[in-house]
Amino acid sequence: MSAADAENPLVKGLERLPVHPTVLVIFGATGDLAKRKLLPALYNLAHEGALPERFHLIGVSRRDKANEDFAGEADKAIRSFSRREPDDKVLSALLAEVKYVPGTFDDPAVYTALKTELDAFDAAAGQPLNRAFYLSTAPEFFPVIVEALGTAGLTESAGQSEVRVIIEKPFGTTLAEAQDLNARVLSVLDESQVFRIDHYLGKETVQNMLAFRFANSMFEPLFNRNYIDNVQITAAEDIGIGTRAGYYDHAGALRDLVQNHMLQLLTLLCMEPPVDFSADEVRSEKVKVLHSIRPPHRDEVFRAQYGPGTAAGEDVAGYLQEDGVPAGSHTETYAALRLHVENWRWAGVPFYLRTGKRLARKVTEIAVTFKPVPHLAFGEEGSVGVRPNQLILTMQPNEGVSLSLGAKIPGNRMRIRPVNMEFLYGTAFMSQSPEAYERLIMDAMRGDATLFTRNDEVEAQWRICDPVVRRWEDEPEQLVQYPAGSQGPPEASELLLGDHVWRAI
Amino acid sequence: MEATASSRTTDGVWRERDTTPAAIEEAIRRLLNEAHAENASYVPARVMNLVCIVDKEWSGEIANRLRRVGRHHPSRTVVCAVEPRRTTLDAVATVAGPAETKPGDFAVLRETVLVTCGPQHLARLDTIVDPLVVTDLPTMVWSPHGHPEAVDALRGMSQIVLLDSVSEPDVGEALRRAADLAGELYVVDLAWLRSTPWRERIAATFDPATVREDLRLLSSVAIRHHPDSAAAALLLVGWLGSRLGWELSPLVSRGGAAGSRVGTAHARRQDVKLTLDADATMSVPGLAGVALESASGRALRFDRGEGGLRARYRHRQRGHEDVEREWTILGASRGEAGILGEGIRQALLRDPTYGPALEAALVLVR
Numbered sequence: 001m002s003a004a005d006a007e008n009p010l011v012k013g014l015e016r017l018p019v020h021p022t023v024l025v026i027f028g029a030t031g032d033l034a035k036r037k038l039l040p041a042l043y044n045l046a047h048e049g050a051l052p053e054r055f056h057l058i059g060v061s062r063r064d065k066a067n068e069d070f071a072g073e074a075d076k077a078i079r080s081f082s083r084r085e086p087d088d089k090v091l092s093a094l095l096a097e098v099k100y101v102p103g104t105f106d107d108p109a110v111y112t113a114l115k116t117e118l119d120a121f122d123a124a125a126g127q128p129l130n131r132a133f134y135l136s137t138a139p140e141f142f143p144v145i146v147e148a149l150g151t152a153g154l155t156e157s158a159g160q161s162e163v164r165v166i167i168e169k170p171f172g173t174t175l176a177e178a179q180d181l182n183a184r185v186l187s188v189l190d191e192s193q194v195f196r197i198d199h200y201l202g203k204e205t206v207q208n209m210l211a212f213r214f215a216n217s218m219f220e221p222l223f224n225r226n227y228i229d230n231v232q233i234t235a236a237e238d239i240g241i242g243t244r245a246g247y248y249d250h251a252g253a254l255r256d257l258v259q260n261h262m263l264q265l266l267t268l269l270c271m272e273p274p275v276d277f278s279a280d281e282v283r284s285e286k287v288k289v290l291h292s293i294r295p296p297h298r299d300e301v302f303r304a305q306y307g308p309g310t311a312a313g314e315d316v317a318g319y320l321q322e323d324g325v326p327a328g329s330h331t332e333t334y335a336a337l338r339l340h341v342e343n344w345r346w347a348g349v350p351f352y353l354r355t356g357k358r359l360a361r362k363v364t365e366i367a368v369t370f371k372p373v374p375h376l377a378f379g380e381e382g383s384v385g386v387r388p389n390q391l392i393l394t395m396q397p398n399e400g401v402s403l404s405l406g407a408k409i410p411g412n413r414m415r416i417r418p419v420n421m422e423f424l425y426g427t428a429f430m431s432q433s434p435e436a437y438e439r440l441i442m443d444a445m446r447g448d449a450t451l452f453t454r455n456d457e458v459e460a461q462w463r464i465c466d467p468v469v470r471r472w473e474d475e476p477e478q479l480v481q482y483p484a485g486s487q488g489p490p491e492a493s494e495l496l497l498g499d500h501v502w503r504a505i
Numbered sequence: 506m507e508a509t510a511s512s513r514t515t516d517g518v519w520r521e522r523d524t525t526p527a528a529i530e531e532a533i534r535r536l537l538n539e540a541h542a543e544n545a546s547y548v549p550a551r552v553m554n555l556v557c558i559v560d561k562e563w564s565g566e567i568a569n570r571l572r573r574v575g576r577h578h579p580s581r582t583v584v585c586a587v588e589p590r591r592t593t594l595d596a597v598a599t600v601a602g603p604a605e606t607k608p609g610d611f612a613v614l615r616e617t618v619l620v621t622c623g624p625q626h627l628a629r630l631d632t633i634v635d636p637l638v639v640t641d642l643p644t645m646v647w648s649p650h651g652h653p654e655a656v657d658a659l660r661g662m663s664q665i666v667l668l669d670s671v672s673e674p675d676v677g678e679a680l681r682r683a684a685d686l687a688g689e690l691y692v693v694d695l696a697w698l699r700s701t702p703w704r705e706r707i708a709a710t711f712d713p714a715t716v717r718e719d720l721r722l723l724s725s726v727a728i729r730h731h732p733d734s735a736a737a738a739l740l741l742v743g744w745l746g747s748r749l750g751w752e753l754s755p756l757v758s759r760g761g762a763a764g765s766r767v768g769t770a771h772a773r774r775q776d777v778k779l780t781l782d783a784d785a786t787m788s789v790p791g792l793a794g795v796a797l798e799s800a801s802g803r804a805l806r807f808d809r810g811e812g813g814l815r816a817r818y819r820h821r822q823r824g825h826e827d828v829e830r831e832w833t834i835l836g837a838s839r840g841e842a843g844i845l846g847e848g849i850r851q852a853l854l855r856d857p858t859y860g861p862a863l864e865a866a867l868v869l870v871r
Contacts, residue, residue, distance in 0.1 A: 008717060009748045010708035013858035018709035046813075049702055049836030053709045053816065087837040093812030094835055126818075126830060127713075160713060361609070398611055427550045427580075427613050 020161065021054035022130040022445050023121050025114065027105060027145055028137035029059025029070065033168065035077035037199075038136060041437035043078045043086055046094045050442060054129065056121045058099045060110060070100035083435060105141045111152035118154070128158035132445055134166045142167055143184040150188035166195040166444045171458050173255060175466035182455045191455055195444040200261040201451040202436030202443075205395040208425065209268045210277075212393065212401065219391070220273075222370070224345045229388060230497075232352045232367040233265055236359040236505045238311060240484070241333070245324030253303070253335040254472075257355040259465040260453075263290065265395075266351060269366055270341050279449040283457055290460035292343040295467040300339070302480075302492045303332035303472060306358040309484030316358065316484045330476040333357045336492040339464070350497050358484040360505045364395040367503050378416050387418045400424040515540075515604045520597040526636040529596045529618060533637070536600040540614055546606040550580035550613040553852060554638040556663065558630070558648040558655040561586040561621060567649060574846035579645070581616040583637050585630060587652065591623030594633065627655040635662050645693070645852045653682070660689055665852045670696035670736035671790050677870035679736055684863055693851045695844050696736040697859050699791040704744060706807055706814060706834055707795065716803070720749060725778040725798040726770075732783040734790045735766070736866075741792065742779055743866030744858060746770055751777060753868040768869065775800055779869075789841070807834070 011017055024042070026034055045051045059070050074095055078086055099117045103110035122128050133149060135142050146165060149155050155163050167185070172178030185194055200206055213220065222228070235257050241248045248256065267286035274281040307318035319325060319333050334356035341351060370389040378386060392402040400423050407419040443451055453461075482489040487505050496502065517540055519532040540547045559567045564586040571582065597619045606612045618637055626633060638644050645665040648656050649672065656666060666686050673679030679696075686692050711720050726745060730738040746753045749772065756768035756779060766781040784793045796806035802821040807814045813836040820828040839847065 006717070008708060008712050009720070010704070010711060010745075012748070013856045014705055014708055015854075016705055018705075018712035020713065046835035047837045049705065049813070049834070051835055053706060053834045054832055055835065087812070089812035090835055090837045091812075093833050096833075124830070125832075126828060127715075160715060397609070424548060424611055426611065427548055428552055 016050055019052040019446050020130045021125060022052045022132055023056045023118055024132045025058045025060060026134045026136055027060045030061040030063060031136055033136045036081050037437045039074050039077045040082040041435055041441055043082050043091060043094060044438055047087060047090050054125050056097060058101060058117055060101045062104055064102045065100060067100045071095040071098045105145050111148050115152055115154060128161035130161045131163045136168050139170055143181055146185050146188050155188055162447060164193050164195060164444055165189055166197060168197050169260060171196050175462035178458050178462045195449055196453040196458060197440060198260050198264060198453050199436045200264055202440040204433040205399045214273050225348050227370055228349050229369045229371045230350045230500055232503055233262055235262055235355040235364045236361060237357050238359060238362045240358050241322055245322055249325055249329055249331045252331045253333055253355050254465055254469060258335055258353060259461050262353050262355060263461045265366060270346055282450050283454045287457050287460055289341060292341045293339050293464050295464050296337050296339055300337060300495055301468050302336045302495055304334040304480040304482050304489040306333050306484045307481035309486060311485040330479060334488055336495060338495045356488050360485060360487055362397060363505060366393040378414050384417050386416045398424055514601045517600040522595045523593045524596045526633050529598055530636045532598045533616060536598060540600050540602060544606060546610060546612050547602045547614050548611050551642055552580040554642050554644040555579035555582045556634050556644060556646045557584045558652045559586055560650045561588040563650060570845055573842035574849060579849060581639050583618045583634055586619060586621045587624060588621055595621040627652055628658055630655045630658040631662050664691060665693060666690045667693045667848050670694050671734045676735045680867050680870060684867055687860055693848045695848050697740050698844055698847050699737045700741045702836060703741060703792055703795050710805055719799040719801055719803055721774055722799040722801050723777050723797060724775055724800045727780040727796040729782045729784040729793040731787040731790045732785055737792055738781045739866040739869050740862050744862035746865040747861035753865055755871045756869045
């Protein structure tokens with residue numbers, strides 16, 4: 001075996017593994033996402049010395065401007081939105097050679113100019129650099145850009161370099177759109193080159209679910225239909241739609257959160273242990289879970305809209321009164337579903353998902369309720385009595401794990417009430433987590449797709465939600481209104497089975 | 506609890522002269538209960554115990570260093586301030602949390618115990634400190650002003666020792682002490698952490714399969730370092746030697762303690778010339794530059810620069826024009842506070858390459 005074939009002996013023990021020199025091209029570089037998330041993420045990676053040893057940035061956007069102007073805007077955006085105070089020297093070095101290519105995304109001249117810049121960086125480095133194209137644009141441009149990159153020959157790798165394309169969400173707004181987009185993207189690129197972002201997966205909190213499930217033997221034997229009664233997944237927001245009426249009224253709660261983030265949480269909770277934590281092994285296990293879920297029936301879904309109400313002591317408008325929302329809009333701001341994972345591990349366990357805007361509190365959590373004890377030897381008089389154990393995995397705002405247990409109330413009678421055993425990640429890891437985009441950008445540059453959504457995964461998610469989306473669009477109805485700042489519509493309880501109740505938000 | 510406006514924390518403070526470890530431990534428990542009773546948002550952090558042994562005269566400076574470590578800090582810090590001729594224990598226990606908490610949120614508390622003791626206490630310091638650390642949390646010991654007898658006394662109750670080989674005047678003695686401690690404890694050596702960015706960059710340079718072959722062809726390694734930071738340079742050479750299977754032998758000193766060390770390592774294919782130069786112009790501890798040359802004609806050097814490391818590459822091939830390139834590898838200087846913070850963070854991780862690098866470095870100073 002030659003040295004070239006052998007592992008690099010110098011990487012052992014290093015926390016930051018080497019990344020091949022890379023040029024990152026951001027399409028939509030002057031947009032909101034780039035300013036608020038991508039550019040600050042790049043700065044923080046640069047600050048920590050995590051970027052590849054050779055790193056260049058090219059912005060592509062419609063507006064005409066010079067390289068220096070784009071660098072100036074990037075500087076301002078980083079200073080405004082970085083999670084740490086920028087170091088002037090590092091920021092200046094990061095933006096020293098930044099390039100900007102103006103033009104519309106369907107204009108071949110843009111790609112010719114882009115190729116010139118990319119080739120110049122390769123020539124200066126004396127080697128072909130990796131190319132990562134980040135599509136931070138409106139979704140309709142995703143296939144346009146990918147096809148134009150292909151036509152311009154920019155998707156072909158040279159030597160040992162790689163070409164990767166990072167695609168922002170939403171990946172289609174229906175199953176048909178997602179399938180069409182996948183087909184068009186994969187007619188130009190290999191799946192291994194495509195990194196579909198669901199930034200939720202870049203959050204430490206979500207990755208901790210894998211650690212919680214597969215690094216602790218005490219819970220895994222209980223994670224099945226024999227011990228678990230039901231599961232509730234909640235993604236509640238206390239804010240309204242703000243200035244996003246244009247996007248939100250077309251999307252709605254189901255597309256905005258359920259089809260992607262909440263189904264991802266469900267798959268991470270339900271998946272079988274992967275053989276290893278390589279991208280395809282993890283994603284294959286998640287896809288199996290999605291394939292086990294049939295689309296919910298009519299009586300297994302519920303939608304509603306927030307009406308006027310009170311939030312944080314202030315009167316707030318209802319959805320229909322928000323700026324930019326069309327009169328009589330039927331877009332749901334609250335969605336609840338009952339899903340069933342039809343496999344040996346989970347058959348018979350209802351999974352309740354709910355999400356909504358303008359609810360009482362911001363919280364994202366998974367509540368796993370265990371089956372009650374088979375026989376109760378204790379009297380319940382004078383106490384709330386024995387309650388089924390609940391395991392609560394909280395993603396935000398206070399990431400942690402809580403387990404409710406029955407405990408004896410001090411005194412001379414045998415009375416029981418639930419108490420909580422709490423673990424807060426913040427008390428055990430007193431460090432600031434990196435922004436999700438920092439992790440995801442590095443993983444994409446490194447070629448690790450574990451935290452990105454595979455083509456069959458996206459389509460499997462849509463197969464569950466698409467019939468609901470179509471039904472709701474085909475059958476517009478006057479939506480139930482819930483007061484802003486409330487627990488949500490009481491009618492949502494109708495999809496709960498037996499004596500199940502929604503946890504308080 | 507009294508609010509401290511300047512640091513925007515709320516501190517619960519207890520102090521007692523001529524006290525005992527049992528009284529201190531009870532006071533911390535009471536302060537924690539009082540904090541939680543006052544505001545249910547306050548929760549104790551449970552990360553790691555840090556036991557510092559310092560000269561009382563310089564304890565303020567160490568306190569300042571610990572205050573500046575930023576986001577990586579231990580959850581309970583026990584500072585043993587050694588005062589000459591003292592025979593009794595005085596103590597101040599502080600439980601601090603943010604002055605403002607948001608409803609529904611939580612705020613972690615930081616616990617600090619300052620024990621003023623005398624030299625006579627050091628040989629049995631474990632009997633004083635053991636009741637003061639949180640059981641079941643890892644305990645790290647840091648003794649920046651020497652006091653090896655105190656560190657030895659705490660070996661049985663701690664798992665990690667933090668040290669800085671560059672702060673010892675005799676680099677050989679510093680490395681031997683680190684090796685001795687590494688036999689029982691996990692050693693976090695700040696001198697090693699100072700070399701981390703350099704190790705990462707060297708590893709990245711040789712990561713592409715096309716240049717990995719050059720690792721076998723390295724013919725020269727030259728390192729410039731702060732005059733007091735020979736340990737960081739020796740550990741870097743030790744790392745290369747241990748990872749690449751070099752046969753090392755003692756370096757020869759030139760130009761006194763702050764001068765150069767030169768020598769030769771035997772690689773499989775050729776000898777590697779080793780040069781460690783003290784750079785008197787360098788104002789902060791650590792490394793100033795690394796230069797690598799290979800028998801294939803490639804030369805690479807990294808130097809501290811604006812906004813990161815300045816990299817220079819040169820390739821000489823017979824019959825071809827020389828190729829020369831320069832670029833900046835982005836990264837902010839961590840500063841001494843950042844290095845200490847990194848040391849505390851590393852205490853909970855395990856680096857399998859430090860031990861072999863240390864063993865190899867010991868050969869260089871034998």
